[in-house]
Amino acid sequence: DAKTTQPPSMDCAEGRAANLPCNHSTISGNEYVYWYRQIHSQGPQYIIHGLKNNETNEMASLIITEDRKSSTLILPHATLRDTAVYYCIVRLLGSSNTGKLIFGQGTTLQVKP
Amino acid sequence: KAGVTQTPRYLIKTRGQQVTLSCSPISGHRSVSWYQQTPGQGLQFLFEYFSETQRNKGNFPGRFSGRQFSNSRSEMNVSTLELGDSALYLCASRSGTGGYEQYFGPGTRLTVT
Numbered sequence: 001d002a003k004t005t006q007p008p009s010m011d012c013a014e015g016r017a018a019n020l021p022c023n024h025s026t027i028s029g030n031e032y033v034y035w036y037r038q039i040h041s042q043g044p045q046y047i048i049h050g051l052k053n054n055e056t057n058e059m060a061s062l063i064i065t066e067d068r069k070s071s072t073l074i075l076p077h078a079t080l081r082d083t084a085v086y087y088c089i090v091r092l093l094g095s096s097n098t099g100k101l102i103f104g105q106g107t108t109l110q111v112k113p
Numbered sequence: 114k115a116g117v118t119q120t121p122r123y124l125i126k127t128r129g130q131q132v133t134l135s136c137s138p139i140s141g142h143r144s145v146s147w148y149q150q151t152p153g154q155g156l157q158f159l160f161e162y163f164s165e166t167q168r169n170k171g172n173f174p175g176r177f178s179g180r181q182f183s184n185s186r187s188e189m190n191v192s193t194l195e196l197g198d199s200a201l202y203l204c205a206s207r208s209g210t211g212g213y214e215q216y217f218g219p220g221t222r223l224t225v226t
Contacts, residue, residue: 043217
């Protein structure tokens, strides 16, 4: 799986959009980008995933650059409950390693009132 | 649909003892993965089971083992506990049939004294 690089921490004002970047310059053509978050002392929570097109669900939007070497997770209106560690993970689906997630250090997002 | 459940939630053991942790996946999910989370090493993959067979194994000593039952429930066992085994142990399930998102339980907090 390709390596990802994320900033260790970010702040965001409540009600504003939180834009969390992830660099995955060695991603291969059939690897997906996944985002999870972990609120303090809870299990990680799946947020969204994508291959090459931008994706949106009820939680967030995922913007993947055309060359797929980086992506941005967008929380459109951050609330205090979005304070968490956000993990960007690159996965090769359909392989025997599909169930194995490799977590990096992630980005600690602090949403401030 | 009920989420992933793990029992017990908290456990205190003494060095040298063994421990068994239990995980019940989301109904219909056939894959269960286990992770260890410590402040120093972060989230690390232990192993994955699918239809009662171990599919993947992380880089952990043989003291860590697991199994999966025909109803997809899974247990992991740690023998001859060491102080360094103190961690949050997380279980995650996925459908295993095209659904690649993993859903995590709340974890079992193991303290070894």
